[in-house]
Amino acid sequence: MCSEEERALYAEQGFLVVDGIYSKETMDECCREYDAMFARAKERGDKIEATWKGDWKTEKEKAGKMEMLSIHNIQFHSATFTQMMLNPKLSDVIADLMGTNDIELHHTKAHIKPPHHGSRFPMHQDYQYFPHAKDSMIAVFIHLEDVDIKNGCLAVYPGSHKLGYLKDFGSQGYHYVDPNEYTIEKASPVKAKRGQVVIFPYTLVHGSYINTSDVPRRMILFQIRAADDYPTREIHISPGQGLMLRGTKKNVDANIDLRHLHGKEAVEPEPKKLKT
Ligand SMILES: O=C(O)CCC(=O)C(=O)O
Numbered sequence: 001m002c003s004e005e006e007r008a009l010y011a012e013q014g015f016l017v018v019d020g021i022y023s024k025e026t027m028d029e030c031c032r033e034y035d036a037m038f039a040r041a042k043e044r045g046d047k048i049e050a051t052w053k054g055d056w057k058t059e060k061e062k063a064g065k066m067e068m069l070s071i072h073n074i075q076f077h078s079a080t081f082t083q084m085m086l087n088p089k090l091s092d093v094i095a096d097l098m099g100t101n102d103i104e105l106h107h108t109k110a111h112i113k114p115p116h117h118g119s120r121f122p123m124h125q126d127y128q129y130f131p132h133a134k135d136s137m138i139a140v141f142i143h144l145e146d147v148d149i150k151n152g153c154l155a156v157y158p159g160s161h162k163l164g165y166l167k168d169f170g171s172q173g174y175h176y177v178d179p180n181e182y183t184i185e186k187a188s189p190v191k192a193k194r195g196q197v198v199i200f201p202y203t204l205v206h207g208s209y210i211n212t213s214d215v216p217r218r219m220i221l222f223q224i225r226a227a228d229d230y231p232t233r234e235i236h237i238s239p240g241q242g243l244m245l246r247g248t249k250k251n252v253d254a255n256i257d258l259r260h261l262h263g264k265e266a267v268e269p270e271p272k273k274l275k276t
Pocket residue numbers: 111121126152153154206207208209219
C-alpha cells in the first residue's frame with residue numbers, strides 16, 4: 001500500500017521510488033540469474049546489442065562507441081523473475097497507484113549498460129511503443145545496483161505525464177520526443193539504491209544517462225497494465241502478455257478452439273547448443 005503522500009507525489013511528479021519490496025536475498029538471487037542469463041546469451045552468440053536507432057545522438061555519441069545489451073521476456077529464462085513479478089508487496093503498490101485490483105503483464109525486459117560507453121536512452125514516452133485505450137500502462141523499473149548520473153540512471157521530466165501524447169520524432173522503428181526540446185541536460189536524474197523500484201506511467205517523458213562508470217549498470221523492467229485496458233494498435237505483442245498478476249479478468253474468451261496459439265502441428269525447435 002502507498003501512503004496518501006506517496007499517491008499525491010506520484011500524481012504530481014509522475015513517478016515514485018519505492019523501497020522495501022525485495023529482500024537482499026531476492027536481489028542476490030536476481031543478480032545471479034541475471035548474470036547467468038546474459039552469459040548464456042553471449043555464449044550462444046544471440047543478438048542482444050540493442051542501442052536505439054534514429055536521429056537522436058549527439059555528434060560525440062555518433063563518433064564514439066555505444067553499447068546496450070537487452071533481453072526481453074525474461075520470465076522465460078528464469079522463475080526468479082516470475083516470482084519477482086508476482087511479489088504481493090509490488091502488486092499492492094501497483095494496485096494502489098493504478099486504482100484497480102485487476103492487473104496483468106504486458107512484457108518484461110533486462111538492460112545492461114556496459115561500463116564507460118553504456119548507451120544513453122533518448123527522452124521518450126513509452127506510450128508510442130504500445131498505445132492503449134485507457135492509458136493504464138506503467139513501468140516497474142528495478143535496480144540491480146545503486147545508480148546515479150555516472151552509471152546511467154533514469155532521467156525524467158517530472159510532471160510531463162500530464163502533457164498527454166507528445167509528437168513522435170522517432171524513426172527506424174524507435175520513438176522519442178523532440179531531442180532539441182527534451183534534452184537530457186534539462187531532465188532530472190532519479191538516483192536509486194539496489195533493490196529500489198521506480199514506477200511511472202507510460203506518458204512520463206524519460207530516458208537515461210550514458211554509463212561512464214567502471215561497472216555495468218543492470219536493470220529489469222516489468223511493463224504492466226490494468227486487466228480491462230487494451231491496445232489501440234497491435235504493435236507490441238509479446239509472449240506471456242496478459243498473464244494475470246493480481247485479481248480477476250472477466251472477459252476472457254474460454255472457447256476451446258482458441259486454446260492454442262498456432263493452427264499448425266507444433267514442431268520441436270532445435271535447441272541452440274551451449275559450449276560445454
Ligand atoms: O534502461 C534504461 O535506462 C531505460 C529503459 C527505457 O526507458 C525503456 O526501455 O523504455
